[in-house]
Amino acid sequence: MEWIINQLRERPELAIFLTLFLGFWLGKLRIGKFSLGTVTSVLLVGVLVGQLKIDVPGPIKSVFFLLFLFAVGYKVGPQFFRGLKKDGLPQVGFAVLMCVSVLVVTWLLALVMGYNPGEAAGLLAGSQTISAVIGVAEDTMANMGLDEAQRQSYINIIPVSYAVTYVFGTAGSAWVLSSLGPKLLGGLEKVKAACKELEAKMGSSEADEPGFMHAARPVTFRAYKIENEWFKQGRRVIDLEMYFQKDGKRLFVERLRKQGVVRDVSPNTVLNIGDEVVLSGRREFVIGEEDWIGNEIQDAQLLDFPAETLPVTVTKKTFAGKTVANIRRHKFMHGVSIRSIKRAGIEIPVLAQTKLDAGDVIEVVGTKQEVESAAVQIGYVDRPTHQTDMIFVGLGILIGGLFGALSIHIGGVPISLSTSGGALIAGLFFGWLRSKHPTFGRIPEASLWVLNNVGLNMFIAVVGIAAGPSFVQGFRDVGLSLFIVGAIATTLPLIIGLLLAKYVFKFHPAIALGCCAGARTTTAALGAIQDAVESETPALGYTVTYAVGNTLLIIWGVAIVLMV
Numbered sequence: 001m002e003w004i005i006n007q008l009r010e011r012p013e014l015a016i017f018l019t020l021f022l023g024f025w026l027g028k029l030r031i032g033k034f035s036l037g038t039v040t041s042v043l044l045v046g047v048l049v050g051q052l053k054i055d056v057p058g059p060i061k062s063v064f065f066l067l068f069l070f071a072v073g074y075k076v077g078p079q080f081f082r083g084l085k086k087d088g089l090p091q092v093g094f095a096v097l098m099c100v101s102v103l104v105v106t107w108l109l110a111l112v113m114g115y116n117p118g119e120a121a122g123l124l125a126g127s128q129t130i131s132a133v134i135g136v137a138e139d140t141m142a143n144m145g146l147d148e149a150q151r152q153s154y155i156n157i158i159p160v161s162y163a164v165t166y167v168f169g170t171a172g173s174a175w176v177l178s179s180l181g182p183k184l185l186g187g188l189e190k191v192k193a194a195c196k197e198l199e200a201k202m203g204s205s206e207a208d209e210p211g212f213m214h215a216a217r218p219v220t221f222r223a224y225k226i227e228n229e230w231f232k233q234g235r236r237v238i239d240l241e242m243y244f245q246k247d248g249k250r251l252f253v254e255r256l257r258k259q260g261v262v263r264d265v266s267p268n269t270v271l272n273i274g275d276e277v278v279l280s281g282r283r284e285f286v287i288g289e290e291d292w293i294g295n296e297i298q299d300a301q302l303l304d305f306p307a308e309t310l311p312v313t314v315t316k317k318t319f320a321g322k323t324v325a326n327i328r329r330h331k332f333m334h335g336v337s338i339r340s341i342k343r344a345g346i347e348i349p350v351l352a353q354t355k356l357d358a359g360d361v362i363e364v365v366g367t368k369q370e371v372e373s374a375a376v377q378i379g380y381v382d383r384p385t386h387q388t389d390m391i392f393v394g395l396g397i398l399i400g401g402l403f404g405a406l407s408i409h410i411g412g413v414p415i416s417l418s419t420s421g422g423a424l425i426a427g428l429f430f431g432w433l434r435s436k437h438p439t440f441g442r443i444p445e446a447s448l449w450v451l452n453n454v455g456l457n458m459f460i461a462v463v464g465i466a467a468g469p470s471f472v473q474g475f476r477d478v479g480l481s482l483f484i485v486g487a488i489a490t491t492l493p494l495i496i497g498l499l500l501a502k503y504v505f506k507f508h509p510a511i512a513l514g515c516c517a518g519a520r521t522t523t524a525a526l527g528a529i530q531d532a533v534e535s536e537t538p539a540l541g542y543t544v545t546y547a548v549g550n551t552l553l554i555i556w557g558v559a560i561v562l563m564v
Helices: 002-010 012-027 038-050 058-082 086-113 119-128 132-142 148-184 187-204 237-246 324-328 368-378 390-405 418-437 445-504 509-519 523-534 536-543 543-563
Strands: 219-225 252-258 261-263 274-281 309-316 337-343 347-350 359-369 380-382 407-410 414-416
Touching: 002 012, 012 038, 012 445, 038 148, 038 337, 038 407, 058 274, 058 337, 058 418, 058 445, 086 445, 086 509, 086 543, 119 148, 119 274, 119 445, 119 543, 132 148, 132 543, 148 219, 148 445, 148 509, 187 368, 187 509, 187 536, 237 252, 252 543, 274 418, 309 347, 309 509, 347 359, 347 380, 347 536, 347 543, 359 368, 368 380, 390 418, 407 509, 414 536, 445 509, 509 523, 509 536, 509 543, 536 543
Parallel strands: none
Antiparallel strands: 219 274, 252 261, 252 274, 309 359, 309 380, 337 347, 337 359, 407 414
């Protein structure tokens, strides 16, 4: 054991990976629906490892933190700038006001309690579950000309305050928005009814099926033998497809076996009793058609044809601003279904009246030929790849860091966004640029996950290890009172946000709940809300406010230090 401890001290990189291993493992453990989460678990494990008095070089922490912030900006950039358009301005205005209420409430509580800048920054980071504030606040303190011992004491107390307030920040925000939120908006049953009404309104279309498609209900291909007397005189493929559309079902005939010969079909191909056909469409529509057409058959040869799922990035020059119903009406969508829509990494309901934005990634499913033909009409075919455009990432962080390093002096105190704030702003711009010109700057979803999660948690691991020796004493100093103050700092802005959404902005209840979760950047709360109201429509209000909230709350890490 002594040898292992010495190795960790001599090779601090191993201590970081020990922290990540144990932190990610602990973060996956659940008691009922509660878990500490990865970030808090990594921090606490880092504190334990830090008791061994391990010295970690500074640049490691900064490098990974800059990667994390750039990835955050890249992810939300398209929605951040999309919100500045006319139809997005109400949600932007709401997010700004709610984020201002977060800052003001936290600042007032810090003043009342007499907290120093480190305690205030930790309170903001934990109560609002915005871990990046830790790094931004540290960078700000480094540029304020503080005495080194004082600065270090402030920095050491930030993770302590964060850890104390984070638990309620996560669980409390989910509870407030999913349980208290619907009551403030008129009652749970009323909100449920409003969500169903919104689904019906957005799904209603003479040419398209109502409702939305879950990823759990993918497009499927099934084969049937025609036995119904409806086909006695022969029916064209287009007649059968139009028959399905009368019931609001988008089902397509993809293939046919006639007199033992397998062939492709055209709209005027005639179907007769005894023929075998392959239908494609949403699973809930295809399953059960044997009761009408005939028995389902299992035929490997008939079903052995290329089908494809393609992710497509919507561009400004194609269908940005158009509805799902508008896309479905085009001839190139024959045989093609929209499986999912992702906006800023968040899945939104595939409703007929859902409007698409530049940068949205939609998955289209169908036969290989039909899908590829439709994909080029919709936008840029974003074929899966493992390669990240590191030229794009490296240049973005460099430019952002240089911009953030610029400072102005107020009262002899240098004030700047810091390199971390600059990296975030650069990520916003480069992410928006990628949505306009998707031919370059690709960061695959898996790579984005690594930059986000590994980048942040590598930073948090170093923070925990560095704070370890002073953590226990710091925890005694802040005491139980900080937990209570953190609960107030979590709850008050959420209540203010709900009241603003209802009485000032007059949002639909589903949109109001989604906007509050987005402005607080709490995806866990969005899931809790959707479970409570039994609808996915709150996601429609989440993306724009999430982009604004992610940006402002991180920048508040600079503001809270300067204000206190």
